[in-house]
Amino acid sequence: MSATSVPNGTAIIGGGITGLAAAWELAKAGQPAVLIEKDSALGGVIRTDHVHGCVIEAGPDSFLAAKPAALELIHEMGLSDQVIGSNDHLRVTYILKGGRLIPMPDGLMMMIPTKLLPVAMSPLLGWGTKLKMGLEYFSKSNPDAPERSVAQLVREHYGQEAVDYLAEPLLSGVYGGDPESLSANAVLGQFIELEKNYGSLTKGTLALRAQRKGPAGSLFKTLKGGLGQLIDALSQRLEDKVERRTATVQSIAKIPTGWRIGLADNQTLDVAKVLLAAPAGPTSQILSGLDPELSALLASIPYNSSMTIALGYDRKTLGHPLNGFGFLVPKVERRKLVACTWVGTKFNYRVPADKAILRCFLGGAHLDEADDRLVAAVKGELADLMGVTAEPAFVSIQRWRNAMAQYTLGHQQRVKTIRQLAARHPGLALAGNAYEGIGIPDCIRGAREAVKQLR
Numbered sequence: 001m002s003a004t005s006v007p008n009g010t011a012i013i014g015g016g017i018t019g020l021a022a023a024w025e026l027a028k029a030g031q032p033a034v035l036i037e038k039d040s041a042l043g044g045v046i047r048t049d050h051v052h053g054c055v056i057e058a059g060p061d062s063f064l065a066a067k068p069a070a071l072e073l074i075h076e077m078g079l080s081d082q083v084i085g086s087n088d089h090l091r092v093t094y095i096l097k098g099g100r101l102i103p104m105p106d107g108l109m110m111m112i113p114t115k116l117l118p119v120a121m122s123p124l125l126g127w128g129t130k131l132k133m134g135l136e137y138f139s140k141s142n143p144d145a146p147e148r149s150v151a152q153l154v155r156e157h158y159g160q161e162a163v164d165y166l167a168e169p170l171l172s173g174v175y176g177g178d179p180e181s182l183s184a185n186a187v188l189g190q191f192i193e194l195e196k197n198y199g200s201l202t203k204g205t206l207a208l209r210a211q212r213k214g215p216a217g218s219l220f221k222t223l224k225g226g227l228g229q230l231i232d233a234l235s236q237r238l239e240d241k242v243e244r245r246t247a248t249v250q251s252i253a254k255i256p257t258g259w260r261i262g263l264a265d266n267q268t269l270d271v272a273k274v275l276l277a278a279p280a281g282p283t284s285q286i287l288s289g290l291d292p293e294l295s296a297l298l299a300s301i302p303y304n305s306s307m308t309i310a311l312g313y314d315r316k317t318l319g320h321p322l323n324g325f326g327f328l329v330p331k332v333e334r335r336k337l338v339a340c341t342w343v344g345t346k347f348n349y350r351v352p353a354d355k356a357i358l359r360c361f362l363g364g365a366h367l368d369e370a371d372d373r374l375v376a377a378v379k380g381e382l383a384d385l386m387g388v389t390a391e392p393a394f395v396s397i398q399r400w401r402n403a404m405a406q407y408t409l410g411h412q413q414r415v416k417t418i419r420q421l422a423a424r425h426p427g428l429a430l431a432g433n434a435y436e437g438i439g440i441p442d443c444i445r446g447a448r449e450a451v452k453q454l455r
């Protein structure tokens with residue numbers, strides 16, 4: 001047994017963006033901290049690879065610009081001049097229907113139609129759905145509506161086809177989940193508010209847009225050299241301020257001076273406070289001895305797995321104009337691909353002019369298939385859907401096991417109870433993508449709140 005201690009210090013468990021943002025908050029306040037990450041690399045699911053002059057994101061590629069926390073952290077890291085927006089003037093997203101890639105009609109905000117003519121002209125939806133979309137404008141508000149799944153909410157407003165060909169593919173890019181089990185209240189909270197205030201989601205979205213001042217700006221932001229730039233900057237700035245340990249945390253226990261952290265290989269670390277920034281599964285295991293009730297509730301938050309497979313081509317061999325951001329594949333179309341991003345169109349600085357990157361997403365069901373089988377299947381579908389038969393010059397595969405928290409029905413109540421149970425342990429805080437938002441800005445905001453709570 002080897003024991004060490006950081007008296008008055010805070011242990012941050014997990015070195016993804018949540019743990020790093022928390023470490024930065026503590027460093028700014030001059031408080032002693034130790035960051036414990038099981039992997040040799042920091043950043044968690046944020047990882048940028050540089051291959052043949054291309055910037056390839058193995059995990060997230062951007063963040064929602066409307067949520068300020070990520071941009072604030074980027075500014076604090078001195079990276080403001082590296083921020084770029086998505087090329088929204090080129091934004092066309094195709095949806096696969098009946099084997100054909102059909103552009104999403106103009107004026108759709110997620111699955112909410114705000115312009116009738118483009119929807120009416122689009123072959124993506126049948127006439128029954130178009131009629132329902134038009135009549136939705138006259139929906140009455142029901143402030144007492146119970147919690148509903150994403151599928152229930154969208155079906156009520158726009159019908160099943162809007163679930164299958166809009167809600168499911170659009171949300172599977174974010175959660176990889178099933179709209180029948182995802183909670184609309186947890187993942188589409190703004191729609192629930194619109195419904196309460198206006199009845200019609202279309203009417204509410206139009207009203208919000210009318211209130212918005214100034215030009216819209218890019219929907220997504222990122223960094224020229226990839227989101228790994230943020231991780232590198234955080235790692236550098238934290239180097240002489242926060243102690244770093246590469247170790248797997250197994251348990252935590254209360255001691256008179258604070259907390260004893262049990263690490264692999266019989267090591268322990270004593271600290272004053274603990275901030276758990278690992279996903280809910282490992283957090284549940286770490287807490288199992290301390291608080292079985294809290295641990296069980298954390299274990300009940302499901303996580304999805306996914307995969308990114310980036311294929312790099314010589315541009316001149318591709319034989320496709322890449323005239324859009326890429327395409328989404330509804331589950332009902334029964335393909336292996338879930339989505340494909342045409343990286344060089346979506347963002348500048350990512351792909352040299354003589355190259356092309358098709359960044360494909362697959363669901364967790366294929367995680368254990370061999371690389372060569374996966375690549376052959378993806379190439380087959382790209383040939384079928386985009387007519388791309390060229391051989392890729394390189395391929396980069398990343399498997400993300402249990403990385404994406406699923407906010408299923410009851411999530412908000414579950415998190416409320418988790419927060420109440422965690423409050424029984426002063427000096428312990430929880431943050432990460434399991435709770436109040438899975439996007440990068442939400443994780444950073446959650447990290448800041450957890451640090452505040454520990455003060």
Ligand SMILES: Cc1cc2nc3c(=O)[nH]c(=O)nc-3n(C[C@H](O)[C@H](O)[C@H](O)COP(=O)(O)OP(=O)(O)OC[C@H]3O[C@@H](n4cnc5c(N)ncnc54)[C@H](O)[C@@H]3O)c2cc1C
Nearest residue numbers: 014016017018038044045060061249278282433438439440
């Ligand atoms: C493929 C993919 C694409 C995404 N795309 C986007 C996007 O475009 N935009 C966006 O905003 N969000 C996106 N997300 C979501 C977002 O990236 C994540 O929710 C966020 O980065 C999670 O950060 P985190 O630090 O909470 O968790 P993680 O990144 O999972 O980090 C947790 C860390 O804890 C460590 N850990 C676990 N157990 C232990 C232990 N016992 N001891 C020590 N360390 C431990 C892990 O090794 C890991 O490094 C995407 C996610 C994925 C998987």
